[in-house]
Amino acid sequence: MQRWLYLLLITSLTACTTVTDKSDVRVNANAAQCREVISAAQQLIDQEGVADSQAVRVEGFGYLRSNRLLASFKDQLNEPGQFDAWLDQLQQLGIDGLTIELANLPAQSRALLPQQPVFYACVSTLRQADFAEAAAQQRLIDSVAVPDEYQTWKRIAGLYWLTAWATKYGTEGLYSDIQATYNKPMVTDNLISYRPPTEENYDAAAIMARAYRDQALGIPALTTEDKNRLFAAFAPTIAVETKTDNDRIGRLAWSATNKPTVVITERPTVYRHLSYTRFNQQTLLQLNYSFWFPARPKQSALDYLGGNIDGLIWRVTLSRAGEPIAYDSIHHCGCYHLFFPTQQSCIKPSTALLEEPGFSFQTIQSNSNTPLTLQLAHSSHYLDRVIEQPLTTDTEVEYQWADYKELRSLEKPGTAGRRQSLFQSDGIMAGTERGERFFLWPMGIPAPGEMRQWGHHATAFYGRRHFDDADIIERYIGLNDKTVCQ
Incomplete structure (x- = not known):
């Protein structure tokens, strides 16, 4: 990571913790700085190998994360208050994941970043800036996606439509054994x-x-x-x-x-x-x-x-x-x-x-x-x-x-x-x-x-x-x- 990025993080400390509502220009300026802070933190987290993937980062909204439940709601937010409630959930997952990642950083890397309250303030700043207009809601909805755990390339390489039949046979045998065990004393x-x-x-x-x-x-x-x-x-x-x-x-x-x-x-x-x-x-x-x-x-x-x-x-x-x-x-x-x-x-x-x-x-x-x-x-x-x-x-x-x-x-x-x-x-x-x-790799499941x-x-x-x-x-x-x- 370049030295200028460290300086950006340090100078952003004050900017991100003095957010006001007096001027849209001021909010947007702070949002730009906060975006850099969170992006730089994520780069450092990825570089150190401490990214937490229990919830998935939302592309273009680095402070939000999703899971399969929340992704299932994204095209059904039609009633008053539903989008904001959904956004609350995405935001909480984002805060939880980032908090864990910051705690897992090595001390020398963690010292390069602002204190935790700065990140919490930046999350509020970015949410306010990003969703000041209703059009941004659709951009978020389009961005939320949670990939499945199956690697299609493995299924293709492993001739899945043939090998899956052997797996099906083996799985049915396993469940027959489980049933037989239950029937025993x-x-x-x-x-x-x-x-x-x-x-x-x-x-x-x-x-x-x-x-x-x-x-x-x-x-x-x-x-x-x-x-x-x-x-x-x-x-x-x-x-x-x-x-x-x-x-x-x-x-x-x-x-x-x-x-x-x-x-x-x-x-x-x-x-x-x-x-x-x-x-x-x-x-x-x-x-x-x-x-x-x-x-x-x-x-x-x-x-x-x-x-x-x-x-x-x-x-x-x-x-x-x-x-x-x-x-x-x-x-x-x-x-x-x-x-x-x-x-x-x-x-x-x-x-x-x-x-x-x-x-x-x-x-x-x-x-x-x-x-x-x-x-x-x-x-x-x-x-x-x-x-x-x-x-x-x-x-x-x-x-x-x-x-x-x-x-x-x-x-x-x-x-x-x-x-x-x-x-x-x-x-x-x-x-x-x-x-x-x-x-079992042809079934497409990692490890x-x-x-x-x-x-x-x-x-x-x-x-x-x-x-x-x-x-x-x-x-x-x-x-x-x-x-x-x-």
Whole structure:
């Protein structure tokens, strides 16, 4: 980076923090300076390799970011207040991403940039300047796009329309094995149960009523207190058949040895974050519970599924009344996407030949007040079944909560406070390679089998599907009052 750019950043410090509304000319001047500041910061972030890709930067609006949910709204902002509410969401994602990236910069690089309040002031300045005229709204709408996780060139090079049939056959065999395991008697030996912290019960319906109040886009907004209450209300117990330390859940950390990432099993932890889905013309809240194992150990030298770090995401999709409509789960590689309808829903039938169907081996029969237990196999950590009644095991451990956002900025040991995301700029967790990458690459998914960040979970090897698709639940789940469930 050139010396003049450093000087620009320093001289912009005052300009960006003294914004006034007295003159459009003054606002525009500050906006130009702020644009340079944010652009230069992004160049430095990219140069240092600390870009965070959980949300995607919006081309031409460097202070805004989008995800698949928000991108799905861009052509439907017709009611008063909807554009501004949408812009608020894009802006918050932009601030979140930039804040994490600035924290992850090496100290010598961070020292070249203005202090964090300058960036926050610049975001407000740029929003005011960019959207002073209604015509700019359409420019933003046209610019918002979130690319999918499938690399078409790989599908072309790998003769996808031929090789996908072999993948389809293998996937169907895998799901047949999962169904067969569910039909077997439940494992009762060597189980360790990880239970959520005990908390008071709350009225989920009342929480949801507050969350939807006065939301122009219909995206529920929770206070921190209500968010914690909902996560506690639907928290699963995790029962793992435990034969080695690789079957113990823990807290992720940077390693002080040659392994990039480790799981500290002495601190059982469940990471949580919110997401949203569009279902039957409503936007529904989703509770995501993520947990991690040290490894999926290889069973032999030819085991192409084994490798460092493993884990699952368990997701609860709530109706506006605060009752589960459906559950689903993936491993952190995006693999093994399982759907669990409830009494009020079902799996939609699939008719497409090369579109991976929604697979379900179990319907959750209990009501929303019954705590669920996820039973996992040893080594593979497959989700064998969901248990709908209290389960007593020889060993019970209480897990602790953590924010999924922590994984995007963790202190590295022996680096004098240097912080770094556990995920690379492409959303992949380094050091989690799997052998399947050598023969599944024609399906177009980057680094098949490797652990990845939220927003990067392609969950179908044939066809196209993402765990965070805005319509993911609606595509595969129907309500029982619809003919699709008959």
